[in-house]
Amino acid sequence: MTQVEERHTIAVLVDNEPGVLARVIGLFSGRGYNIDSLTVAEVDAERSRSRINIVTHGTAQVIEQIKALLDKLVPVHRVADLTIDGPSVERELALIKVVGGREQLVQALRLADFMHARLVDSSIESFVFEITGASDQIDAFIHLIEPLGLTEVSRAGVVAMARGPASLGRDDS
């Protein structure tokens, strides 16, 4: 088997019960697997289901292990590998703070406009921008704005979904 490491986005539908996130995270930390990004929120209040999106990387063998181990967890309903199951969309949201003089802030605003970031807070010496997009888009924005007085970044982590009609979790009981 190949030793090349690949990045995978895995979506997990779980019962929203205490400790479920600890089980998922414990599985990764206990076995030395990587978590590059993790998001979790309830997605079905009526049935008390949460969705966890995990971005990880590893060899094909490790990715297969991760999915099998996740699937074995008792509160897990479904596991989907969005990276191999077909095309998918991935989005991330970030808040980015720039602190600086007038000159820099004007430049930052221009850059934000160009990158489709929104101004969500401003003061005499600072701006907070909100940007949504693919992770590399956000990386690019951060990279560009860095010299203009970037002081803080808060990223929500990746949320992802398969393209087309296939869906995770509404069909099982």
Add this chain to the structure above:
Amino acid sequence: MSATSAMPRTEVQTQPLTGSEVVLKALVEQGVDVVFGYPGGAVLPLYDAIFKQNSIRHILVRHEQGAVHAAEGYARSTGKVGVVLVTSGPGATNTVTGLTDALMDSVPVVCLTGQVPTHMIGNDAFQEADTVGITRPCTKHNYLVKEPARLAQVIHEAFHVARSGRPGPVVVDLPKDVLMGPAPYTPKETVRHKTYNPRVEPQADAIERALDLMAEARRPIFYVGGGVINAGPEACAAVTDLIRRTGFPVTLTLMGLGAFPASDPQFVGMLGMHGTYEANLAMHGCDVMVAIGSRFDDRVTGRLDSFSPGSRKIHIDIDPSSINKNVPVELGIVADAGRAVAALLEGWRARGLQPDGAKLGPWWDQIKAWQSRDSLRFRQSGDVIKPQHAIRRLYELTQGRETYITTEVGQHQMWAAQHFKFEQPRHWMTSGGLGTMGYGLPAAMGVQVAHPDALVIDIAGEASWVMNMQEMSTILQYRLPVKSFILNNSYMGMVRQWQEFFHGNRYSESYMDSLPDFVKLAEAFGAVGLRATKADELDDVIKEMIAVDRPVICDVVVDRAENVYPMIPGGAAHNEIKLSPEDDAPVRGSEHGMVLV
């Protein structure tokens, strides 16, 4: 978490049950007849409820680790779920080794732990421990029950999870207020569990592909593990039938011993680090490997990059995460071993296939040549008792009896695996995955509780045995005629062996100084103490041990310098086997191998 119905069906109850009564009622409905436990503040309500009933027997252990191993022995010798009951805090933390052992060896155990009342959780209350946090990585699943309404369902679910799929330990943490207050009883659900439903049926096309590979094989081997024993006696019978109908050789893992009769000529012995020469070389040289309920553990595979390099591998396992974990296989079949083998048998018959002497002849000739090296040989001469000889004699003198063997961990364990022959499943209980010294005595106790009339023997090393020797008190209390057959070499023999091979004979802290006088110790506990120091005393001592219908500690003083052979050093390949002290094949501690345990 519970099954699909939103509202649990509640029985009409004139007088509401307490949480403790609900727990016991659920245990009874689950078929539990015995619980191994130790009381304490948080579980007093449960102990009070136990006092008032007769359906469930409670065995009072002397240490909570012993309770878990006893439950493991009970479970592995019966196929039922073993049940443990302990208090909060130290009671719960004392179970961690046992739970980890059960997790590694796939033993179904439900462990009920007391917890401080719900309103005090998180306050560093007296005897509070984060039991679900501590046991999360060493259980298959665990629960903290905060709502009385969920109590009965959680208990039922715990049994479902413990016994289905790849079995394992489940902890249910029970706050004292939940045990004391009223709680509704809900009967066992029969509907499908909403998330945990392991796949048991094999895919038909995978079975056909497996049959194709098996039919073409010229140098095949079955590699069968403890999963087949977990799948039940019918599964073992089916595997045995399949092996005989194919004429293929079979090797068993440490955990799989008894899944196929050891006396059968198709059995080539255990494989792995201390497996037979023929088993390991057959694994190395095979062209088709049929792995069933075995998990390619590092003790079995040795160096991964040279493990059975030329073979096409079929792996049948109920646990999808065991497939392709260490060794990539061509064909993984996720299924219950019994169902998969039944399907293979049907297909094998339907294709009209039979053992093909012409095709398999050269392979068997090769295997017989390897067998002629007699890799388990040892020489018993003179007064000093060779440990292997002691086990051979024990085996021979217990023939014709219903005998269950447990072991501790070390050299004696390997010699027991090599020299005691198991014809049936569920008669051999050893700590394989975790290698827990102190497993054997409490496990034997659990086996004896389940089989009061059988002969139950812990083949022990003196160092391991003292690790849980407090259980002698339990053994006496319940008049369990457990036999401790201690191969006393005054050393942590397995540690000493590695120090001899890999650390220049520097026996750092592996000599057992100040051992107790085991005969007097037996007497102090109220058991029978026996000792054999010379070879000609051995048979009489074994016979007496068997004849006495009481607990016996048998101190068999054996050769201190004996090593376990054959040996494949850690990190070496299956064809790098050291057969005996005279063998030139050096036990090389390769740099890579030395870091392995």
